[in-house]
Amino acid sequence: MAGLGSVCLVLALVVCAYGIGASLYGVRTSRVEFSESGRRSVYALAMILTVAFVVLEVAFLRNDFAFNTVADTSSRTTPAFYRAAAVWSSQEGSLLLWAWLLSLWASLALFLTRRRMRDVAAYATAILLGFGGFFVSLMVFYANPFNTTSPAPPEGAGLDPLLRFPTMMIHPPMLYSGYTLCTIPLAFGMGALLARRVDAEWIKSIRRFAFAAWLFLGAGILLGARWSYSELGWGGYWGWDAVENASLMPWLTGTAFLHSLMIQEKRGMLKVWNVSLVLATGTLAIMGTFLVRSGILNSIHAFGGQTLGIPFVILIAVLIAGSIYLVVSRREMLRSEHRLDSLLSRESIFLANNLVLVGLCFVIFWGTYFPLISKALTGQEASVGPPWFDRYTVPLALILVLLSGIGPVIAWRRATLANARRNFVVPVLLALLTLVVLLGAGVQQKPWAIAMFCCGAFVFGSIGQEFFRGARARRAMAGEAAPLALVALVRRNRRRYGGYIVHIGIAVLFIGVAASSSFQHATELGLSPGQSARVGSYSVSYVRPTATITPKYDAAHTGSTLSLGAVLDVTKHGHHVATLNPSEGYYASQEPSQGTVGSLIGGQPVSHVSMDAGVTRDVWTAIEPDIETPALKRIVTIGNRTLPPEDAIVAIGYLARAYLQHPPVAQFHFIDSPLVMWIWLGGLIVFTGGLVAIWPAPSAVRRRVTMRSRARAAHGLARA
Amino acid sequence: MNPARKRTVRLVVALSTAVVLASALIYTSFSAASPALTPSQLVRQAQPGRSYQLTGTVVQGSVHREGAVLHFGVEDRVGGTAIPVDYTGTVPDPFREGREVIVTVAKQGGQFVGERDSLITKCPSKYTTAPPSEKQND
Numbered sequence: 001m002a003g004l005g006s007v008c009l010v011l012a013l014v015v016c017a018y019g020i021g022a023s024l025y026g027v028r029t030s031r032v033e034f035s036e037s038g039r040r041s042v043y044a045l046a047m048i049l050t051v052a053f054v055v056l057e058v059a060f061l062r063n064d065f066a067f068n069t070v071a072d073t074s075s076r077t078t079p080a081f082y083r084a085a086a087v088w089s090s091q092e093g094s095l096l097l098w099a100w101l102l103s104l105w106a107s108l109a110l111f112l113t114r115r116r117m118r119d120v121a122a123y124a125t126a127i128l129l130g131f132g133g134f135f136v137s138l139m140v141f142y143a144n145p146f147n148t149t150s151p152a153p154p155e156g157a158g159l160d161p162l163l164r165f166p167t168m169m170i171h172p173p174m175l176y177s178g179y180t181l182c183t184i185p186l187a188f189g190m191g192a193l194l195a196r197r198v199d200a201e202w203i204k205s206i207r208r209f210a211f212a213a214w215l216f217l218g219a220g221i222l223l224g225a226r227w228s229y230s231e232l233g234w235g236g237y238w239g240w241d242a243v244e245n246a247s248l249m250p251w252l253t254g255t256a257f258l259h260s261l262m263i264q265e266k267r268g269m270l271k272v273w274n275v276s277l278v279l280a281t282g283t284l285a286i287m288g289t290f291l292v293r294s295g296i297l298n299s300i301h302a303f304g305g306q307t308l309g310i311p312f313v314i315l316i317a318v319l320i321a322g323s324i325y326l327v328v329s330r331r332e333m334l335r336s337e338h339r340l341d342s343l344l345s346r347e348s349i350f351l352a353n354n355l356v357l358v359g360l361c362f363v364i365f366w367g368t369y370f371p372l373i374s375k376a377l378t379g380q381e382a383s384v385g386p387p388w389f390d391r392y393t394v395p396l397a398l399i400l401v402l403l404s405g406i407g408p409v410i411a412w413r414r415a416t417l418a419n420a421r422r423n424f425v426v427p428v429l430l431a432l433l434t435l436v437v438l439l440g441a442g443v444q445q446k447p448w449a450i451a452m453f454c455c456g457a458f459v460f461g462s463i464g465q466e467f468f469r470g471a472r473a474r475r476a477m478a479g480e481a482a483p484l485a486l487v488a489l490v491r492r493n494r495r496r497y498g499g500y501i502v503h504i505g506i507a508v509l510f511i512g513v514a515a516s517s518s519f520q521h522a523t524e525l526g527l528s529p530g531q532s533a534r535v536g537s538y539s540v541s542y543v544r545p546t547a548t549i550t551p552k553y554d555a556a557h558t559g560s561t562l563s564l565g566a567v568l569d570v571t572k573h574g575h576h577v578a579t580l581n582p583s584e585g586y587y588a589s590q591e592p593s594q595g596t597v598g599s600l601i602g603g604q605p606v607s608h609v610s611m612d613a614g615v616t617r618d619v620w621t622a623i624e625p626d627i628e629t630p631a632l633k634r635i636v637t638i639g640n641r642t643l644p645p646e647d648a649i650v651a652i653g654y655l656a657r658a659y660l661q662h663p664p665v666a667q668f669h670f671i672d673s674p675l676v677m678w679i680w681l682g683g684l685i686v687f688t689g690g691l692v693a694i695w696p697a698p699s700a701v702r703r704r705v706t707m708r709s710r711a712r713a714a715h716g717l718a719r720a
Numbered sequence: 721m722n723p724a725r726k727r728t729v730r731l732v733v734a735l736s737t738a739v740v741l742a743s744a745l746i747y748t749s750f751s752a753a754s755p756a757l758t759p760s761q762l763v764r765q766a767q768p769g770r771s772y773q774l775t776g777t778v779v780q781g782s783v784h785r786e787g788a789v790l791h792f793g794v795e796d797r798v799g800g801t802a803i804p805v806d807y808t809g810t811v812p813d814p815f816r817e818g819r820e821v822i823v824t825v826a827k828q829g830g831q832f833v834g835e836r837d838s839l840i841t842k843c844p845s846k847y848t849t850a851p852p853s854e855k856q857n858d
Contacts, residue, residue, distance in 0.1 A: 162813060162814075232812070232813070233810060233811070233812065233813055234810035234812070234837060235810070339723075339727070359741070362742070362745075363745060366745060366746070366749060367749065370749055370753060371756065374750070374753060378750075380755050380756075381755065381756040382750075382753035382754060382755040382756060382773070383753060383754060383756060383773055384749050384752055384753045384754075385752075385754065385824065385838070387752070388748065388749060388752045388753075391748070392745060524788055524808070524809065524810070525787070525788055526785075526787060526788070604813060604814050604816075605813055606813050607813055624811065626785075667785070667788075669810060
C-alpha cells in the first residue's frame, strides 16, 4: 500500500511538470489543445492525490504501523474517530492534505472557467500546478508520508491527547481549504496580469473563490479559537500566537479585497489596489503555511524541528518579487476609470475600511515577525506580547465595526445631508441609548468595551433599518406577509443581504470579544473537598473528587487511562446554578523506563474543561489534580516492581481508590466570563450570511440556462 | 483649489499620517518588546523592573507548588546556570520537568517572577516525528 502511495506522489510530480509545460506552451503558441491538456492535468492531479490520501487514511484506520506517520501519531488505543483525524496531525500528512485540497479546489475553479478567459486560465493553471508541484516535491524529497519501517512496530505513539477534540476533525481541513482557496485568486490575478487582460472578467470569475476562501479561513480560525477555549486549560480563545496571527492576516486582506472589489465592479476604481490585495492574500496564505512548518517563530502550534524553511523562503521570495514585477510593469493597464468624488461616499468608506484592515494586517505582521525583525536589526531576539497587540488592534477593530455600520447605508459617489439624516438618525440614537443605559447601569470603568457596545448597537440600527425598509417596500409592492417579504428580499439580492448578515454577525462577535475580555473574573487556587471559592458573582464549591479508570475509553472518549476530577457545585446568591465535572486525563506513554504502571499514565496529562455555557455568561472550570503525592507515588513504584504489563492496570485501580479516599489539595482554575457565547453565535451568523451571499442566485442560474438555450436555438437556425 | 491640487494635498496628508502611525508602531514595538534570553544570558543582563522572555529547560526535580505559586528552575539547554522562577497563572498541560519552556519574567529583588499566564511549553514531541536516524526508510 505504501508503495502505491509513493508511486502516486511521483506520478503527481510528473503530472504537475507536464501540466505547467503544456499550459504555458499552449498559451504562448495559442494552441488551445495544449492549454486544455494542461487544465486536464489539474484534474488528473486531483485524482492521483485522492488515491494517495485514501491510501494514507486507510493505513490510519487499519492501524498499519509500518507507516512511520501512523506509528508516530496514532495507536490502537486512539479511538477510530481520532485515528481518521490523525492523518493531518503530522507534518507529512498535513502536507498531503494541503496538496490534495489545493488540487480539488483548483480543479473546481478551472472547471467553472473552462469556457472563459482561456489565456488567463492557462497561466492560472500553470501557477496552481506550480504550487501543487511545490507541495508534492516537499513530500517526495523532505517529508514523505509513505515512508515505512520494517518490521512494523506493534503499537504506535498515539495521537497527541491535546488534539483529541471533535473540532480537530474539521478545523484543519477548513483552515487548509481557506489557505488553498486563497491561492486561486492569486493564480488568476497573476494570470490576468501575465495575459494583460485586467478587465472586470477575471475579478468576476474569482469572486466566488475569494469569498469561499474568506469563509473557510474564517470558520477555521473560529474553530481553532473554540478548541483553545474548550480544550486547553487556560480558558482563552485568542493569544496572539504566531500561528493564529498567520491565519488571521490573509483573512484580513481577503476581507479588504471583498470590499474593494465592489468598487472596481461599480466604478472601475482601485485596480492596482485590488490586484495587490489578491496577490498579498495568496502570499500571506503561503507564509502562514510556512510559519507552521519552519519553526522560525516560537508557537505552541508549530510543527517543531523540521527543515522545510529554505524551500518555503524561496517560494515566498519568488511570489513577492513576481507580484511586485507584474503590478509595476502592468500599472498603465490598471489605471482608474474614475476619481474619488467625495470623502463622504460609499467609495471612501470602503477605502477607509480597506486601510483599517490593511493597517490591522500590518500591525499583526510586524508583531508576529518582530522576533526576526529585531534579531536582524539589533542582533537581539525580542518579542512583543498581547498588550502590544491590543494597544493597536482594539482601536482599529472599533473603527472597523463602526464602518461596517456606515458603509452599507451611505450613498455612492457623494452623500448629502438628506441622505445622512435618512440613514443615520436611527442607528446614532440606538448607539446613544446604549451608552446611556450602560452608564446608568454603572458600567464605567472600561471605555473601550463601552465604545464597542455602542458601535455594535449602531451596526444593529443601520443594518436592521435596511432590512426593515426593504421588507416594507416588498410588502407594499407584493402585499406579502412580513416574514415572507424578508425572505424574498434576501433571495432577490443574496450578495447584498448576505453581506449585511455578515456585518451583524461581526458586530455580535466583537461585542462578545469586548465583554468577555473586559469583564472577566478569573481565580486560580487550591481547594480540598468541602471548600469553596468565589469567582465573580458565583460561588464554586468542591463537593467531592472523582476518578475513572478506563483502560480503553474515558468519559470524553479520548482514550485516557486514568481520569481524576472533581464534582463542583456552582451557586449564585445561594441558588444552585450548575454542577460541573472538570477532570484531567492521564494517557499512556511509550516510555518503558517509566515502568509497567508508570507508563500507563506517564504520557501527557490533558485538562478536560467543564463549563456551564449560557447566552449571558460562561462559568468555566478546569482542574489540575496532584497525582505526585508520596502515597500515590508509592503505589506506582510498588506496582512497577511487582506487576507485569497485563496486570499493571490493577495498580491504577488502587491509585484511583487511594486518591478518592484521601484526596489531596487540587488546583482549580475558575473563570466567569460574560457573553463568550456571542463570539460563537456571531461566528455562526457570519457563516450563515456568507453562505447566503455565496449561494448561486436562482435568477442568475435561470439567466444562464435561457442564454444557453437561446444560443442553441440560434445554432439550430443557422444550420437550418 | 483645483481638483488635482486637492488630490495631492489629500495624498500628502494621508501618507504623512500613515508614516507617523507606522513610526509610532515601530517605536513602541522596540520599547515594549521583551528580549528573549537563555538563563545564563539573563543572569548577566537582567535589570530590575524590565521583563524578559526566558527560554530554557525545566530543571529536573525543581517543580513544587506553594498555594497558587508554582516554583521551578529553568536552565540552559546544555545545562549549567539555573534560574528559579516564581510563577502564577495557567500552567499548560505539557509542562513537565525536562521540557523546554518560554516564560516572561521580571527581576524583583533577587527573585525572578513570572508574568501571569505567560508560560508556554514547547513540547519537543508534539506533532513531530522521531529523528530520522532512528528509522530506516525503505
